[in-house]
Each structure stands twice: as C-alpha cells, then as structure tokens.
Amino acid sequence: MQVDVTTYYLEMTDPQQLRPKPINNPNFEIKQVGIPLPELNQFLYTTVGKAWFWTNRLTWTLPQWTEWVDRSELKTWIGYLSGTPAGYFELELQLANIVEVAYFGLLPSFIGLGLGGPLLTAAVEQAWALGATRVWVHTCTLDHPRALANYQARGFRIFAHNNHSQEVVSPVGGD
Template sequence: MGTPTLVTIYYLEMTSPDELVPAQRTVPGLAIRQARIPCPELNRFFYTTVGADWHWYERLSWDDHQWLAYLDRPELETWIAYLEDTPAGYVELEKQPGQQVEIAYFGLLPRFVGRGIGGLFLTAAIRRAWEMDARRVWVHTCTLDHPRALQNYQARGFRLYDTVEKVVELPAGQGSLTPTG
C-alpha cells in the first residue's frame, strides 16, 4: 500500500529559441554527448539512480522490451553529461506532434548535484530541442522533484503555463539511493 501525497505539477514552456537564458558559468571537464544506440540498461540506470530521491516510480516495473520499445524511436534522443569522462546525468528529449519537443526526463546523479552542471546541461538540452525543428519546447516538474528544479527551468527562460494539484499514491518502500554520511 502506498502513501497518498498531494503533489503540485508545474508545466513550463518556451515558444522561441530567443527565450533561452543560457547558463553563464563554465565547468572544466564537462562534455555532453548523445547516446546513439538505444540501450535499456543505460536509461534504466539513469532513471532509477537519478530518480531515486525524487519518487520516479512509473517505469520501475518496465522490462527490457518496454524500455527498448520506448527508446528505439526516431523521435526520442538520450544525451549524457560527463564530468571528467564520468557519467554525471542524462536528458531524454522527445519530439512530439505539432513541432513540440518535451524534455521528458532530466537530472543528475546525486554525486554531481551542486557542481554547476545542471544549468549548463539544461542549456545544451534546450538548444538541442530547438534544433529538432521545434516550435515549442516544454517540460513539467513537481513538488516531489529536486527543490531547485523549478528554479533551474525558470532561470533558463521557461515560463509557467499551467499548475495542477493532485493526490498521487507513492509506492511503499521507495527510498533514497544517496549515501548518507
């Protein structure tokens, strides 16, 4: 049995590449590359590890066939951020009807949070989304996500277009993978 939890979901969008406010800092050793071969193990690793602290649970029951069916589509791209050649985070960009691109999943591995990577990686992801023939780039986040997620999206130029509150039942036993102490 899960725990009923009130969640606020924030929907944000950009309708022009000119709305992007790029992150200005630099992080030596940061590289961002596309994962060109659909790899369920890779995306599952990022999804479970990045999402462990933020209650990402919808895909936890997916098997390899479900992951591959999701990933092996021309409209989906996975990009990986590396710091000193070590995987640090990922983003899934999904091209959708109406020349829209959704930032479907975005996040950093716990060890890389707070190093200035998030803003730079998000900037690169948004630029790539616009290159995918987008007329609109959108994302949603919620009160279960990282406390700075909404702030990061808005700092990059996303504007809020809808807010929804709903009660979700969080699975029992889902806990943090982040080391303590």
C-alpha cells in the same frame, strides 16, 4: 503514503527565450547517445530518479525499455564529468514539431556542482536544433527543490499547473 503534489507545466515558444548558463567546468561535456541502449536509459532513470520518487518505470521490462528508447522520436544525451556520467536528458519529438524534455536530471553525486544549469541549457539548445516550434517540460514538488527555479532561470514559463494527491512509495533500493 499519500502526499499533496503540485505539477507545473512550462514552455518556451521561441529560441530567444533561452537564458543560457555556460559550462564553466572544462571537465564537463555533453554527448548524444548514438546507439539506443535500453539498459542505459533504465540505469539513468533509476539512479537520477531514486530520490525524487520516479517510480512509474521501475517495473518496466527490458522489452518496454527497448520500445521506449528504440524509436526515432526519442533522443538521449548524457553529461559527463571527467568521463563519468553525471546527468542526462531525454527529448521526445511530438506532433507539430513540439519537443518535450521528457526526463532531465543529475546523478546524486553530482548535485550541487553547478552542472544543472548548463545541462538544461544543452537540452533546450538541442530541442531547438531538432526544429522545435515549442519546447516544454513538466516538473513537480517531488522533484529536486531547485528544479522549478532552474527551468525558470533558463527561460521556461509556467503555462499550467495542477494539484493532486499522490501515493509515494520508496523505490527499490531507496534510502
């Protein structure tokens, strides 16, 4: 099915632009993945993105996932609620110390619990800690309805957007 999609590109150019949302749940913690594990990133991408038509990587083979995660430019963090993975983000270091929040989201069972703001705060803080001169992200109208508002509430500013028509296909195992 063809749908009209708007993609928004957002950025921060100074750490002072971050408007943090603190972690208010003592059972929520965020840890960096210490050992790249392609199956883990595949699980997170598939589970988080299922409802938002993240289908670009569904056909990736294990070697493709390995190539994506097993490089020094990519860092992955996972948010845990009471020891259970609740969300994640991937940061990709790019040229000129630019860091992209490549992927970000919560697993379906954890949406609406107030974890998105603190998780995004951690993503931005970690990006600046990597020595970023600019942190950017993109989101679109297929993503969670509060995604754009969360980015803007944390201090990201839209620097570009575009409209296009996109074929959306329900992912394998989608509802």
